Amino acid sequence: MNNELLKGLVEQINLEMQSAYIYLGMSTYLNEADLPGFSQWMMAQAHEEMEHAMRIYKFLQERGEHIELFAFEQVSVNYDGVLEVFEESLKHEKFVTAAIDKLMNIAYDVRDFSAMGMLQWFVDEQVEEEDNFNGAIAQIKLAGGKGSPMLMLDRGFGKRQG
Ligand code: FEO
Secondary structure, eight states, X not given: OOHHHHHHHHHHHHXXXXXXXXXXXXXXXXXXXXXXXXXXXXXXXXXXXXHHHHHHHHHHHHTTOOOOOOOOOOOOOOOSSHHHHHHHHHHHHHHHHHHHXXXXXXXXXXXXXXXXXXXXXXXXXXHHHHHHHHHHHHHHHHHTXXXXXXXXXXXXXXXXXX
């Protein structure tokens, strides 16, 4: 595999795992803020990010490439309310989308068709990810960020399975 592409994919494993860690920090904050539904939603998101990392990990293993695993950065468990949590998440997802697009560009340049196929799943997934966070932000704003509408919203978010 092209070296630049391999380096980028190995870094993407780390970025996906770091994403899981960021969302775990957010889930921790939301739990401590007595919002168990939002906390559970964010925990499910953390699990999903680990699955994303494993998709790339498995792909590189199947291609017989050498994989390195990097350290995570410390993450925040302190936020200024649930709206800030979701706005920060959306910002992070946009960063991830840019990283995926960059990898797809490299794969395209070197005509690595199997990498392109694997990355296309992520291109589609990022549309869904940004849409999920945009939708959550809109609902939180509609609920006004406090009182019984927020408690009802919290209950709804708690129903997320995967
Ligand atoms: Fe794996 Fe939310 O990007």
